[in-house]
Amino acid sequence: MRYIITFLLLFLNWxxxxxxxxxxxxSLGVISCILVTYMTHDILFKREKFSSKHIxxxxxxxxxxxxxxxxxxxxNIHVASLVLNPKMPIKPxxxxxxxxxxxxxxxTTFANSITLTPGTITADIIEGEFYVHALSKKVADDxxxxxxxxxxxxxxMED
Amino acid sequence: MSILAIIFxxxxxxxxxxxxxxxxxxxxxxxxxxxxGKGDTLGALLSLTGLALYNxxxxxxxxxxxxxxxxxxIAIFIFVANPTSTHAITKSGLDCGVEPFTKEEVIR
Numbered sequence: 001m002r003y004i005i006t007f008l009l010l011f012l013n014w015x016x017x018x019x020x021x022x023x024x025x026x027s028l029g030v031i032s033c034i035l036v037t038y039m040t041h042d043i044l045f046k047r048e049k050f051s052s053k054h055i056x057x058x059x060x061x062x063x064x065x066x067x068x069x070x071x072x073x074x075x076n077i078h079v080a081s082l083v084l085n086p087k088m089p090i091k092p093x094x095x096x097x098x099x100x101x102x103x104x105x106x107x108t109t110f111a112n113s114i115t116l117t118p119g120t121i122t123a124d125i126i127e128g129e130f131y132v133h134a135l136s137k138k139v140a141d142d143x144x145x146x147x148x149x150x151x152x153x154x155x156x157m158e159d
Numbered sequence: 160m161s162i163l164a165i166i167f168x169x170x171x172x173x174x175x176x177x178x179x180x181x182x183x184x185x186x187x188x189x190x191x192x193x194x195x196g197k198g199d200t201l202g203a204l205l206s207l208t209g210l211a212l213y214n215x216x217x218x219x220x221x222x223x224x225x226x227x228x229x230x231x232x233i234a235i236f237i238f239v240a241n242p243t244s245t246h247a248i249t250k251s252g253l254d255c256g257v258e259p260f261t262k263e264e265v266i267r
Binding site: 019073084090115118122124 | 200
């Protein structure tokens with residue numbers, strides 16, 4: 001199963017990047033995609049079997065992206081207002097808080113979402129504790145309210 | 160379509176500008192990371208979306224649509240690479256003992 005999915009993803013990429021749809025280029029693509037699939041099938045997907053649970057995860061992740069973009073937009077405007085304010089009312093602090101997430105993939109998603117949102121950077125995760133550098137009190141409070149954490153937990157079914 | 164593209168690119172340039180001003184104004188290493196690492200994500204997304212739309216303004220055909228898809232792929236790669244590198248630089252700063260500007264460690 002993962003052979004087929006890896007092959008289809010690679011071939012989609014080939015078609016997008018080559019842009020030539022004649023038989024010669026497509027057959028070259030099929031040959032090289034089969035070779036690359038054979039060599040790297042265990043890198044892209046670690047699991048052997050796919051169930052409906054994973055499809056639900058993918059759908060929930062896609063639903064999460066627009067919310068994340070909206071959040072990035074809001075906090076970017078906030079940071080821009082901080083930068084352009086002559087008094088520059090920043091209050092940088094290093095926050096430490098415990099998380100309820102367990103799986104590696106959800107920790108990574110949450111950490112990258114925090115870093116993508118302007119005003120907060122994940123500095124480190126040590127044994128389930130996040131070290132986050134926050135630029136102002138507002139972004140720190142937004143983060144500690146835990147909405148993003150709950151949404152990530154919902155994607156990977158940890159709630 | 161062109162007007163929409165111009166609006167997108169101008170907004171993106173605005174966020175790039177604020178990122179650069181922030182780089183010059185903020186007091187310490189971490190705050191400067193905040194300004195540069197972050198203004199870029201939205202700035203790059205908006206500018207690249209604007210370019211992808213501008214690319215379509217001659218009309219929809221297969222080559223132009225493919226070029227627009229490739230431009231949006233650049234945005235996706237920036238969205239994956241930017242937080243990772245920002246995190247790596249911040250973590251190495253913390254490991255080397257660069258002191259944050261106000262040293263308040265709040266435990267909540």
